[in-house]
Amino acid sequence: MELIYRINKPGNIRATVIAMHCLAWLVILLLPYLLSPTYSANTDPNAQAFSILNTLTAVFWVITFYLTVFVFVEKFIYPKKYALFSLVMLVLFAVIMCGHYFLYRSLIHSHPFDLVACFEYRLPAFLLTAASGVAYKMIIDRNHQETVDHEKKEQNLKTELSFLRSQISPHFIFNILHSMLAMARSKNDQLEPTILKLSGLMQYMLYETGEEKVSLKDELEYLQNYIELQEQRFGNNVSINVKMNNISDEHEIEPMLLIPFVENAFKHGVGMIEEPFIDIELCLKKNILHFDVVNKFNPLHNEVKDKTSGIGLSNVTRRLNLLYHGKHNLLINNNGNLFHASLQITLN
Numbered sequence: 001m002e003l004i005y006r007i008n009k010p011g012n013i014r015a016t017v018i019a020m021h022c023l024a025w026l027v028i029l030l031l032p033y034l035l036s037p038t039y040s041a042n043t044d045p046n047a048q049a050f051s052i053l054n055t056l057t058a059v060f061w062v063i064t065f066y067l068t069v070f071v072f073v074e075k076f077i078y079p080k081k082y083a084l085f086s087l088v089m090l091v092l093f094a095v096i097m098c099g100h101y102f103l104y105r106s107l108i109h110s111h112p113f114d115l116v117a118c119f120e121y122r123l124p125a126f127l128l129t130a131a132s133g134v135a136y137k138m139i140i141d142r143n144h145q146e147t148v149d150h151e152k153k154e155q156n157l158k159t160e161l162s163f164l165r166s167q168i169s170p171h172f173i174f175n176i177l178h179s180m181l182a183m184a185r186s187k188n189d190q191l192e193p194t195i196l197k198l199s200g201l202m203q204y205m206l207y208e209t210g211e212e213k214v215s216l217k218d219e220l221e222y223l224q225n226y227i228e229l230q231e232q233r234f235g236n237n238v239s240i241n242v243k244m245n246n247i248s249d250e251h252e253i254e255p256m257l258l259i260p261f262v263e264n265a266f267k268h269g270v271g272m273i274e275e276p277f278i279d280i281e282l283c284l285k286k287n288i289l290h291f292d293v294v295n296k297f298n299p300l301h302n303e304v305k306d307k308t309s310g311i312g313l314s315n316v317t318r319r320l321n322l323l324y325h326g327k328h329n330l331l332i333n334n335n336g337n338l339f340h341a342s343l344q345i346t347l348n
Contacts (some may be wrong), residue, residue, distance in 0.1 A: 010117070028058070049108050053103055053107050057096075060099060064092065064130055064133065067135045069137045073133070074137075077134060077321060093123070096122070097118065097122065100122065116124060134218060157322060176229060179194070179229055190232045200230070213255075214253065215249060215251075217247055219257070220247055220258075223259060238269070238277065238278060239276070239277050241279045243280070243281045245281075245282070245283040253345070257316060258291060262278075262293060265280070265295035269297055273285060274298075277296055287347050288344055291343040320343075327345065328343065328344065
């Protein structure tokens, strides 16, 4: 119910809503006097009594409005018990008429009570008040539901993004550990600096990627460190060409967004391939990030290399749709011997 909803709102908002309601009803009650400033000066000796009668009767409309808002809509309109709602409103109007009759008899003594005239005069006001209550309640509930749905959507989005990111990170670590294992087996002197570099990467992943956005320069430094680790692993067996130009500190990007393309290139661009190569090019032109990764691969040995293969690219595609909808363009081309991923993102 709306009453519960309001109680759960912050105190200052609740006070504002109450003040607005009081002001609205005050204007409604004073409207006859504002429109007829000479009303109280009427020569009719019962003018003041009629004025008091109308003001007291208006209290019935206040009661009708809030009964409709807090009780009747929830009990009858939403469950679609329209016949019962009509019966309840008929009884309520009869009670109001009785209350008006007793007020009239108490305040007006020189004029007889005209039931038909009273009915014709009070019924439109009653119906308007009830209809206003129904409309107000349904609008408030709709706005509240839209707010709740929006919050749920945002929460689901955050949960999904967190899930996608958590899938990418272990996959990356898995590949780096395999690189270190190869170094350890070959007793490579670069193992110790590799461990230190991996430590720096882990620090970035644990403490920086929790933010919604990170500096593009920091993200590219992370990417560069990953590439250097892979270069240490493969040495001269793979031709790796990297170009990164026009990078500034003022742009931000979603963390861990570019690494899956590079991971995919190293995963499928090495092995049983003649003269393998991986070309990585990145530049920034007028707030548009251009990122291209090209690698050679052998279609005859393009089998799934492990159970997590393909997770990176599918996840990054989903993240791009969630975070840069309408602000990115991703093209993936596979011509049989070359795999080319081209990404353009409009950055803030």
